[in-house]
Amino acid sequence: MDMEFVQFHPTGMVWPPSVRGILVTEGVRGEGGVLRNQLGRRFMFDDIPEAYKRQTADNEDEGWLYTQGDKNARRPPELLTRDHVARCIVREIKQGRGSPHGGVYLDIAWIKERVPHAAELIKKKLPSMYHQFKQLADIDITKEPMEVGPTTHYVMGGVRVDGDTQMSSVPGMFAAGECAAGLHGANRLGGNSLSDLLVFGKRAGAHAAVFAKTHDAGRVNPSQVEEAARSALAPFERGDTGESPYQVQMELQEHMQDLVGIVRTEIEMARALDVLADLRQRTARVGVGGNREYNNGWHTALDLPNLLTVSEAVARAGLERRESRGAHFREDCPEKVDLFGRFNVVVRKGRDGEMVISRQPIPEMPPQLKRVVEENK
Amino acid sequence: MAMFRIWRGSAAGGEFHDYTAEISEGMVVLDAIHQIQALHANDLAVRWNCKAGKCGSCSAEINGSPRLMCMTRMNALPADEPITVEPMKSFPLIKDLVTDVSWNFRVKKAIKPFKPRPPDAADGTWRMAQQDIDRVQEFRKCIECFLCQDVCHVLREHHLHEEFIGPRFFVHAAALEMHPLDVENRTADLKKTQGIGYCNITKCCTNVCPESITITDNAIIPLKERVVDEFYDPIKKLLRVFRPAR
Known part of the structure; x- marks a missing residue:
């Protein structure tokens, strides 16, 4: 259920290549870190959604005060919801205002303009981020900005x-x-x-x-167990002359990123289904060498059918939801549609093993919860 | 291009195999291992998770030194000679670069757990001084990569796993002993069953710690002092003649 909702964290490392996607904590922005594009502009001020205008700072000074614990200040736009920040970053990159390695700048070093001993403060508040960038990217975040971009983070x-x-x-x-x-x-x-x-x-x-x-323990069907064992061991029979499981996995990652990523369209998601069908055929030809003991190649071969199932569910559910809501953003249907807010998209296995999509109405909110929501409005 | 000599084998035995990997900017040893695995050795066993020095899974010996593979950058190693990668030596080998570190988990269970004093306030909360917290904070950085256990000669050369808990668990004991709220006493265990006397403070553990914990100076030596204070103080020894030891 809800497989179309995949959250992208706005700030992952983008450089060097080997660390692409490693998380840069939201804490950096919480401590006063700001996002800038190639031109040095704090682009998050350019697009604050209507619904959040009242609780978001409209100037740099107020945003700064919020990060320093001022209860009367509103939060800076860098701390808007993750999906929004991620999409703003993608927009800057797509429109040519990104950083050299395909991200944007996340700058915490700038706080030296506002506080004394900024370098010590940054090291104290964000020790693991300081070390992560120092050791993996040779960047001193107390002196230079980081390069960051959206990274897959959580499946709702x-x-x-x-x-x-x-x-x-x-x-x-x-x-x-x-x-x-x-x-x-x-x-x-x-x-x-x-x-x-x-x-x-x-x-x-x-x-x-x-x-x-x-309950009693259920009865196990021995022929099902045999079948499962046979298909699990099949990659060994094909041996290392078969298709490489790592290659199939890598291509699956690339295609899903390209076609069912942060910004989606009907055409691209439909193409993803074709690609997945092709990868499924290749998965049936995957082979590994060696034995069953701690064999990473075999583990990858066993993961592949499951990865394909999850990927297909994401793509099919994404096609079904013809609107944009939360983490699911469609360029061809950019608005939230009330009708789609009344059901969940549920994916089931059909009679012949195929995926069946259905819309399941969302049950009405219990009165005590409604009251809480009203009180907090 | 870089040359690699990777240890391949099981508990029954094994040998080094030579591989090459294409190196690009910013690469770490773990990336090269993954590349070799994907292209030349699909069944190469390597344990890893976070790729950011946080999970402590990819411990190995690179050119003879215990390191995290994910935090060892290729440009920090000599480019003109083959890079050797082999499993940790202090633990039983499972396969290739993967060792069985479960001994560590058994050791940890035998250390007396945190025992706080009764709450200071009526609402069930405590008061602590920041200074006292800062002292133990360092020990909490440990990611349990067990590189300190790997390098320690008491375990590595003398195999005293049954009598000695190793630097990692002295750090753990220190974190508990020096906790401002803890009232448990662990000095008798440290002396009798956990073998703190075997440590002769060569600081090898401190040198390999990827989290830069000052293991020897800040954890082990203060614990040794507590043991000496309790068991080797001449006046206390005299008192014990009249009052039996606990």
């Missing part, structure tokens, strides 16, 4: 579970955390992943224990 979608017990539609199978769906809507907020794990992980465990105590 996942296994559809019951909201109270965390049980999936397969009796006895429970899911919690990132692999479960529903809790974070279309766009998770920073910090909520950990609280999700603590609360719903505990619930899932408690309900799983009750289920185990009150």
Whole structure:
């Protein structure tokens, strides 16, 4: 369910190539870090969504005060929702105002204009970021800006579970955390992943224990087990003359990034389905050498069918949702549409193993929750 | 192009194999290993996760020194000779570059856990001085890469795994012992079952720590002092004649 909602974190490292995608914490912006384009402009001030105008600073001074703990100041636009910041960065890059290695600048060094001993302060507040850039990119973030760009971060979608017990539609199978769906809507907020794990992980465990105590162990079908074992071992039979699992995985990553990434269109997602069908055929020809012990190549071969299933679900759900909402942004349908806010997109396995898409109405919000929402308006 | 000599084999034995990797700007050793795995050795076993020096999974010995593969940049190694990559020596080998580090987890379980004093305030909270917190903060940086365990001669050369917990767990014990709220006493364990006396402060552990924790000076030596203070103080020794030791 909700597989079209994949969150991109706006700030990952973009250079050197080997560290592409490694996270640069939101904390950098929280401590006063600002985003600038090639021209030195703080482009986040250029596009503040209407809904957030009231709570967002409209000048640099106020944004700075917010990061220094001033309760009366509004937050700087760099701290708008992740999907929005990520798209603004993509826009700057696409329109030719990006940094040399295809990102934008994230600058924390500038705070020396505002505070004494800025270098010491940065090292104290952001020690791991200081070391990460110093060691991996030879960049001293107390002196120079970082180059950053959006990176895949979190999947809001996942296994559809019951909201109270965390049980999936397969009796006895429970899911919690990132692999479960529903809790974070279309766009998770920073910090909520950990609280999700603590609360719903505990619930899932408690309900799983009750289920185990009150149900007998299911019967295992030996022919299914044999079939699973046979297909798991098939890559060894093809040996290392077969298709390389790493190559297929790499191509899958590149195509999904290109065709079902931050900004999506119907044409590109439809093309992704063709590409996935082709990669599925190649996966059937994947082979590995060596033995079963700690064999990374074999592990990759075993991952591939699952990666393809997830990728196809993302693309199909993305096609079904003809609007833009949360982390799902479609250039060909850039507006939020009320009708689409009333259902979740659910993906099931059909009778012949094919993927079936359906729209599942969202149940009405319980009155006590409605009250909380009203009170916070 | 760079030449690599990578150890391949299992607990039963093995040997170095030669590979080449194409090197581009900013690459680290782990990238080269991945490239070799993708192109020449699909079944090469290597453990890794974060690629940013945070998870402590990709520990290995590069040109003979214990390092994290993800944090060792290619341009920091001599370009004109082959780079050797081999597994850690202090732990049993599983395959190729992957060792079984589960001994460490068993050791950790035997260390007495955090035991806070009763809350200072009626609402169940405590008060601590920043100065006391700063002292233990350093120890919390440990990512459990176990490179300090790998380099320590007590484990590496003398295999005293049953009598000696190693630098990593002296750091852990120090973090607990020096915690401003902790009231547990671990000095007897450190002396009797955890072998702190075996450490002769050669500082090898401090030198290999990727988080730059001052293991010897800030963790092990203060713990040694506590042990000496409790067990080797002549006046206390005299008192113990009249009052049995705990």
